[in-house]
Amino acid sequence: QSVLTQPPSASGTPGQRVTISCSASSSIVGTNAVNWYQQLPGTAPKLLIFNSNNRPLGVPDRFSGSKSGTSASLAISGLQSEDEGDYYCATWIDSVNGPLFGGGTKLTVL
C-alpha cells in the first residue's frame, strides 16, 4: 500500500526555521516530484510548492522544498504567526494514475 508519512506536528518560535518531512513507503517509486499545500485554519488548501522545489507566483521565498530519493522536506524560514496551520505533501502514484496526500502536519507557532 502506498503511504506518505508526515510527522503529525511541528512547532517553532517566530523567526525560527522549521522543516517538515514527507517520507514515501517503499511501494512508491521515488522518482515522482512532491507538491506541498498549506491549509490555514478554516480555509481551503493552497498550493505552496510544486515539482518538489518550485514556488507558485505569490508564495514568499521563506518557503522552500527539497527532495532526495523517497523523502521530501518543506522548510519555512523566518517563521511567522500567520504560518500556523496544516501542511500536506502529495505525490503522483503511477499505479493509480492519481495523487496521494500525506497525513498532514500541524504547525504551531509558539
Next chain:
Amino acid sequence: QVQLQESGPGLVKSSETLSLTCTVSGGSISGYYWSWIRQPPGKGLEWISYIYYNGYTNYNPSLRSRVGISLDTSKNQFSLNLSSVTAADTAVYYCARQVDYSNSPYFDFWGQGILVTVSS
C-alpha cells in the same frame, strides 16, 4: 483569476446519493483536469476523482465502485456523484483544478469547500 465554487445539498441521508457541482469562472474548463478532493472533519485530504476536459476520467480505487464524475463544458461545470453514502462520507468536499505538470500534477486553484453531512 480562476475561481471554483462548489454547490449542492449540505445534508444527505445514509444510503442515498451525494451530488455536487463545481462551477468554474474566470477561465475555461478546456485544457485542464478537474478534481474532487474531500476532507473528513479533523482529518487529512483524500483525492476522489478527476476528469479531463475531453471526458477522460479516473477514480480513487477505494471509492471507484460508488463514484461518478461528469463535465458540462457549456456551463463550465463539473459534477460528482457518490452513491450509497454512510457517515464515513461526511466531509468537506473541495473541487480543484489539476495541472498536468511533469511527473506529479498539482492542484493550483481550489474551491472554498462544501461541508456535506450524512445523516442516519
